[in-house]
Amino acid sequence: MLIVLLFSNIVKADTDKNNQKVDSLTSLISSQSGRERVETLIELSALYRETSLDKSRETDSEAGEYASQQGLDNMRGVILLSMGKTASLTGDYDLALDYISQAEKSLIEAKNFVELAKAHINKGLVYKNMSEFDQSIESYNTAQAIAEEHGLVEQLAGAAASRASTYFSMGNFEQSMENYQQAKDTYKKLNDSLSYAKMMLSISNIYWKWDQNELALEMLLEAKKVFEDKNDMEELGRALNNLGRMYYQDFNDNAIALDYYQQSLAIREKHGNQLGMAIVLANIGNVYRGNDEMDKAFEFFEKSLKISKFIGYKEGMALAYYYIGVAHQVNGDYKMSNQILDSCRKTAWAADMTQYDAPVNQSKMINSAALGDLAEFLEELEIYANAHNLVQQELDDLKFKELSIRQQLDDTLPRLEIAKAKIEAQERNLLFYKITVVALLLLLLAAVLYARKKYKKKLE
Numbered sequence: 373m374l375i376v377l378l379f380s381n382i383v384k385a386d387t388d389k390n391n392q393k394v395d396s397l398t399s400l401i402s403s404q405s406g407r408e409r410v411e412t413l414i415e416l417s418a419l420y421r422e423t424s425l426d427k428s429r430e431t432d433s434e435a436g437e438y439a440s441q442q443g444l445d446n447m448r449g450v451i452l453l454s455m456g457k458t459a460s461l462t463g464d465y466d467l468a469l470d471y472i473s474q475a476e477k478s479l480i481e482a483k484n485f486v487e488l489a490k491a492h493i494n495k496g497l498v499y500k501n502m503s504e505f506d507q508s509i510e511s512y513n514t515a516q517a518i519a520e521e522h523g524l525v526e527q528l529a530g531a532a533a534s535r536a537s538t539y540f541s542m543g544n545f546e547q548s549m550e551n552y553q554q555a556k557d558t559y560k561k562l563n564d565s566l567s568y569a570k571m572m573l574s575i576s577n578i579y580w581k582w583d584q585n586e587l588a589l590e591m592l593l594e595a596k597k598v599f600e601d602k603n604d605m606e607e608l609g610r611a612l613n614n615l616g617r618m619y620y621q622d623f624n625d626n627a628i629a630l631d632y633y634q635q636s637l638a639i640r641e642k643h644g645n646q647l648g649m650a651i652v653l654a655n656i657g658n659v660y661r662g663n664d665e666m667d668k669a670f671e672f673f674e675k676s677l678k679i680s681k682f683i684g685y686k687e688g689m690a691l692a693y694y695y696i697g698v699a700h701q702v703n704g705d706y707k708m709s710n711q712i713l714d715s716c717r718k719t720a721w722a723a724d725m726t727q728y729d730a731p732v733n734q735s736k737m738i739n740s741a742a743l744g745d746l747a748e749f750l751e752e753l754e755i756y757a758n759a760h761n762l763v764q765q766e767l768d769d770l771k772f773k774e775l776s777i778r779q780q781l782d783d784t785l786p787r788l789e790i791a792k793a794k795i796e797a798q799e800r801n802l803l804f805y806k807i808t809v810v811a812l813l814l815l816l817l818a819a820v821l822y823a824r825k826k827y828k829k830k831l832e
Contacts, residue, residue, distance in 0.1 A: 394419055410435050410447045414454050421458055422605060425644045428458045449478030453491050460498050463646040463683025468498045489518040489527035493534050500538045501647060503686035503723030508538045529558035533571060541687055543726035545578050549790050552578070566607075569598035573611055580614070582797040585622050592618070606648075609639035613652050620659055630659045650679040650688035654695055661699050669699055686723040690716050694728055698735060706739040710748075713739075730759060730801075734808060 397416045404412055413435035420428035432455045439447045456471035472495045479488040496511030512535040519528040536551035556571035576591035592614055599608040616632035619625045633656045640648035657672030673696045680688030693716035700709035713732050720728040733755050740749035 446482040485522045489515045529555040569595040582793045612636035690719045
């Protein structure tokens with residue numbers, strides 16, 4: 373109850389401050405002309421993006437019409453980029469890419485390299501949401517090249533941070549961490565506390581993936597406080613979702629997890645963030661599954677999947693498919709579970725996402741053993757064995773890397789901590805793999821013996 377009350381106060385304070393800023397900018401516009409007026413309209417559109425995407429679009433259109441009337445061709449690129457950002461939030465990625473591509477041409481003509489670097493970063497984010505990861509990385513690298521050529525330190529950090537987010541989506545956590553650390557160090561030098569907190573939030577997610585829960589929670593709570601202080605509700609929505617996930621998966625407190633998820637959903641619904649809604653809806657469904665409220669679980673999973681399909685968000689589709697597959701397994705419908713898990717695997721592989729390889733493989737082995745399908749079980753076991761060999765190889769490589777880093781300890785302490793954290797996670801994965809194989813083989817053996825006994829009775 374206290375959490376809900378505090379959250380309500382934060383949302384009310386955010387709304388009040390946002391309305392004050394909107395009123396202030398609206399009053400200012402009436403007394404402005406030329407470039408200043410367009411810049412204020414763009415700033416107003418960014419504010420509306422947090423509360424009303426329709427008003428954001430209207431404000432962008434107003435800026436475009438005014439710039440056209442006044443012959444401010446050098447502002448056209450900035451306006452088109454703002455339109456692209458808004459379209460991306462609505463999930464219309466094709467429209468977003470069209471606006472951003474037009475923006476790039478105009479910004480090159482205007483020689484506005486700051487906004488041009490931002491345009492390439494935003495294009496990379498759109499490609500990331502479409503799971504076009506190679507094009508996403510390429511866009512960030514272009515932004516980095518522009519930033520390096522023109523000495524744009526802030527945009528250089530932005531390119532690194534965005535590239536890190538794509539590597540994270542690909543399941544390449546080491547490359548993600550390296551880029552996030554680079555961006556975090558730059559934002560610290562720039563005294564940009566909000567961007568620094570965003571990097572803390574993202575890095576906490578990697579530490580959570582590596583089972584460093586205490587460190588992850590510490591960084592997550594520190595970032596959350598900054599978002600509350602700065603009234604950044606979009607990032608607060610992310611932090612609340614991640615807190616819900618930790619309380620559900622690590623602290624086994626479904627009630628608090630659900631509360632955090634619902635707070636996150638309220639923010640994302642208010643802002644019209646379709647992508648964020650898809651993620652948190654799936655997570656809420658997972659809590660209901662944990663509570664054995666299967667009807668509610670499937671309801672939320674289907675809502676999540678519908679949104680992800682509508683906006684072409686493959687990460688969200690894979691997540692929903694996986695949760696639905698596990699829910700069918702819990703219900704004892706192993707055949708349906710395998711069908712849905714195959715959809716998850718197909719979606720993930722098509723987008724070069726690796727994070728679902730192990731959980732889907734393990735779930736399908738359990739299903740195949742329960743169904744007595746020896747052929748499919750052996751097929752999945754082969755995939756499992758290949759993954760186990762890869763984990764062992766990665767572990768050996770990481771141990772060698774740790775040894776090398778120890779020799780340069782004074783200069784590379786952050787890299788040592790990252791390598792150690794990942795080694796510990798890989799060692800736990802390796803132990804879990806061994807235990808799981810033994811358990812599954814015993815389960816299969818029991819199923820085979822039972823089938824033979826049943827067949828023998830029939831013969832008798």
